[in-house]
Amino acid sequence: MKTLAELEEIRKKTFDEIGMRTNTDSIRVVVGMATCGIAAGAREVMNAFVSEIQKRDIHDVNVSATGCVGVCRLEPLVDVIDKNGKKVTYVNMTPERAAKVVLEHLANGKICLDYTLKEEK
Amino acid sequence: MQLFRSHVLVCGGTGCTSSNSEDLIIELNKSLEKNELDKEIKIVQTGCFGLCEEGPIMVVYPEGTMYCKVDVKDIEEIVQEHLLKGRIVSRLLEQRNAVAEGEYAIEKSGFFKKQLRVALRNCGIINPELIDEYIAFNGYKALGKALTEMTPMDVIKTVKNSGLRGRGGGGFPTGTKWGFAAQQDNEQKYVCCNADEGDPGAFMDRSVLEGDPHSIIEAMAIAGYAIGANYGFIYVRAEYPIAVKRLQIAIDQAKEYGLLGDNILDTGFKFDLEIRLGAGAFVCGEETALMTSIEGKRGEPRVRPPFPAVKGLWQKPTILNNVETLANIPVIMLKGSEWFASMGTEKSKGTKVFAVGGKINNTGLVEIPMGTTLREVIYDIGGGIPDGKKFKAAQTGGPSGGCIPASHIDTPIDYETLIELGAMMGSGGLIVMDEDTCMVDIAKFFLEFTVDESCGKCNPCRLGTRRMMEILDKITKGKGKMSDIDELETLARDIKASSLCALGQTAPNPVLSTLRYFRDEYEAHIRDHKCPAGYCKSLLAYAVIEDKCISCGKCAKNCPVSAISGSKKEKIPFVIDQDICIKCNVCFEKCPVDAITK
Numbered sequence: 001m002k003t004l005a006e007l008e009e010i011r012k013k014t015f016d017e018i019g020m021r022t023n024t025d026s027i028r029v030v031v032g033m034a035t036c037g038i039a040a041g042a043r044e045v046m047n048a049f050v051s052e053i054q055k056r057d058i059h060d061v062n063v064s065a066t067g068c069v070g071v072c073r074l075e076p077l078v079d080v081i082d083k084n085g086k087k088v089t090y091v092n093m094t095p096e097r098a099a100k101v102v103l104e105h106l107a108n109g110k111i112c113l114d115y116t117l118k119e120e121k
Numbered sequence: 122m123q124l125f126r127s128h129v130l131v132c133g134g135t136g137c138t139s140s141n142s143e144d145l146i147i148e149l150n151k152s153l154e155k156n157e158l159d160k161e162i163k164i165v166q167t168g169c170f171g172l173c174e175e176g177p178i179m180v181v182y183p184e185g186t187m188y189c190k191v192d193v194k195d196i197e198e199i200v201q202e203h204l205l206k207g208r209i210v211s212r213l214l215e216q217r218n219a220v221a222e223g224e225y226a227i228e229k230s231g232f233f234k235k236q237l238r239v240a241l242r243n244c245g246i247i248n249p250e251l252i253d254e255y256i257a258f259n260g261y262k263a264l265g266k267a268l269t270e271m272t273p274m275d276v277i278k279t280v281k282n283s284g285l286r287g288r289g290g291g292g293f294p295t296g297t298k299w300g301f302a303a304q305q306d307n308e309q310k311y312v313c314c315n316a317d318e319g320d321p322g323a324f325m326d327r328s329v330l331e332g333d334p335h336s337i338i339e340a341m342a343i344a345g346y347a348i349g350a351n352y353g354f355i356y357v358r359a360e361y362p363i364a365v366k367r368l369q370i371a372i373d374q375a376k377e378y379g380l381l382g383d384n385i386l387d388t389g390f391k392f393d394l395e396i397r398l399g400a401g402a403f404v405c406g407e408e409t410a411l412m413t414s415i416e417g418k419r420g421e422p423r424v425r426p427p428f429p430a431v432k433g434l435w436q437k438p439t440i441l442n443n444v445e446t447l448a449n450i451p452v453i454m455l456k457g458s459e460w461f462a463s464m465g466t467e468k469s470k471g472t473k474v475f476a477v478g479g480k481i482n483n484t485g486l487v488e489i490p491m492g493t494t495l496r497e498v499i500y501d502i503g504g505g506i507p508d509g510k511k512f513k514a515a516q517t518g519g520p521s522g523g524c525i526p527a528s529h530i531d532t533p534i535d536y537e538t539l540i541e542l543g544a545m546m547g548s549g550g551l552i553v554m555d556e557d558t559c560m561v562d563i564a565k566f567f568l569e570f571t572v573d574e575s576c577g578k579c580n581p582c583r584l585g586t587r588r589m590m591e592i593l594d595k596i597t598k599g600k601g602k603m604s605d606i607d608e609l610e611t612l613a614r615d616i617k618a619s620s621l622c623a624l625g626q627t628a629p630n631p632v633l634s635t636l637r638y639f640r641d642e643y644e645a646h647i648r649d650h651k652c653p654a655g656y657c658k659s660l661l662a663y664a665v666i667e668d669k670c671i672s673c674g675k676c677a678k679n680c681p682v683s684a685i686s687g688s689k690k691e692k693i694p695f696v697i698d699q700d701i702c703i704k705c706n707v708c709f710e711k712c713p714v715d716a717i718t719k
Contacts, residue, residue, distance in 0.1 A: 064127065065207030
């Protein structure tokens with residue numbers, strides 16, 4: 001027999017897993033997953049985001065894929081778009097960098113400037 | 122637990138299942154594995170999304186992209202393009218209700234925008250075979266709240282104040298019904314769910330059972346607590362195999378979690394339920410017939426009073442609620458009666474689910490706030506009439522209801538306005554008819570149904586409906602007399618007055634309402650031997666208009682019985698031999714210059 005507290009636990013746990021189906025307005029992590037992105041390791045980056053987000057118990061974040069934006073040399077590219085539509089683009093991502101972005105940006109709201117696009121010299 | 126970055130929801134309702142949605146799931150699984158995405162993307166079989174016309178339906182989250190009429194051979198492209206690379210496969214998007222550029226979320230499409238989903242809140246969102254997914258969206262929280270924070274009286278008061286009325290057609294206030302049963306002093310009481318959905322074209326209840334079975338179980342347990350019952354029956358027709366299967370899975374899971382059985386949620390409350398399969402007799406949707414059938418006897422209605430709330434199943438106090446009514450209960454408990462009463466009109470609160478069918482583009486399931494106009498349902502949500510045809514009337518309430526003609530298309534839909542128009546809410550079937558529909562024939566269609574389904578207990582219903590059908594048949598064959606209309610009205614009045622149950626009491630309604638709005642069509646059939654809609658075959662004579670005919674020969678080529686002759690070479694206009702013609706309408710459809718009359 002379940003108690004009310006146990007039900008609440010199931011609710012929270014399952015909602016984290018499936019809440020995306022009702023919440024299309026959350027923070028979005030968009031990984032460039034065109035051929036160029038995948039070749040540069042975008043799949044690993046994307047998986048790193050998903051597992052780190054889960055590990056850090058962060059909610060309201062959706063991870064999705066997108067096509068090529070054209071700067072293939074900077075792939076893997078990752079956009080983090082907040083609830084107001086403000087976008088930060090991270091370039092040359094790796095699974096390690098992804099972990100850092102999850103911790104700094106998604107968990108603590110601090111943009112990882114080192115990984116953003118620098119002005120070309 | 123593995124967190125998936127994307128969920129692919131595939132409709133597993135009856136409509137999409139019959140268009141092979143299960144094959145899509147098999148193919149998806151294969152393709153995901155092949156592309157090594159099976160650890161990242163989850164496939165979920167859900168209940169009905171409502172847009173059955175465009176099925177099989179598939180929705181991809183987090184984007185909320187809805188793909189329509191998906192074929193097995195589209196799967197690889199969806200996986201490769203969308204799931205792997207994030208590029209939406211636009212050729213499979215829902216076209217007719219297209220959303221603004223760049224917006225793909227299904228909530229933004231024309232079909233969903235004006236809908237308000239309360240009873241259908243979880244349909245097409247959760248996997249109905251997993252109790253955890255129901256719990257994730259606050260499932261069984263309402264039962265917990267009722268058992269721990271409310272007295273049975275509080276529960277009944279909340280339902281009463283919400284203004285919820287029976288969604289099966291009667292429109293009786295649910296809270297009042299519960300109140301009657303609660304007042305009965307009896308140690309054995311029952312809660313029943315009426316899932317014997319019988320109206321032709323109606324499938325609201327089936328969709329709720331298939332898409333969100335736990336909401337019914339939770340609501341029945343709440344009802345049991347409110348009236349002091351510890352046992353329930355869900356009476357569902359055996360023709361709903363998917364609904365029955367998912368319901369049984371749900372009951373088993375609820376028992377496993379201790380949400381049914383003894384000492385629910387450690388509160389000492391005990392409630393259990395079982396499914397009873399009906400054999401599909403329409404009359405068993407009538408409450409007393411349904412209970413007689415549950416008792417194992419022939420499903421026939423009996424005299425009321427005593428009402429079931431006083432003496433129902435095995436003479437014990439029993440409440441019977443329709444599926445959709447029950448589906449509203451958990452939300453009302455959680456969000457409160459004021460919230461529910463804030464939707465709808467003065468006397469009809471909340472929302473209503475309609476199964477929209479007939480001559481309409483978006484055949485499917487819609488849930489709208491009470492008071493929405495018929496125009497909004499047909500044109501904004503339903504996408505209008507196919508082939509640019511004109512809207513003629515809509516039938517609500519199935520064989521017990523009546524039609525709403527085009528002149529009343531701006532009437533807000535609620536219990537009272539529909540009754541005023543001579544129709545009724547019914548359980549929610551909404552059949553749309555266009556200019557090619559003959560209203561006498563429609564009345565005959567519904568009468569044929571009630572003739573078949575009359576249980577035979579009362580003479581007026583058993584014999585009277587048959588007489589009415591015979592008269593209608595005569596009229597559609599051009600053999601009617603003007604006095605037949607009076608005869609129909611007399612029979613209708615007598616059958617309504619002297620039948621025991623609602624089946625007989627409402628059976629003449631389709632005739633009365635078509636007579637009210639389309640008497641001229643009856644008269645045209647009788648007096649002029651013409652069917653104004655061009656539908657009744659006996660009254661049609663197909664002919665070629667000589668001046669218009671271009672001698673192309675398309676009519677003759679397509680005629681299945683070679684009734685048309687003429688010459689393409691010598692440019693001789695074609696003629697139809699009336700003795701051979703079977704009035705199949707093919708020449709009429711094929712003629713490129715509209716040279717055929719009927």
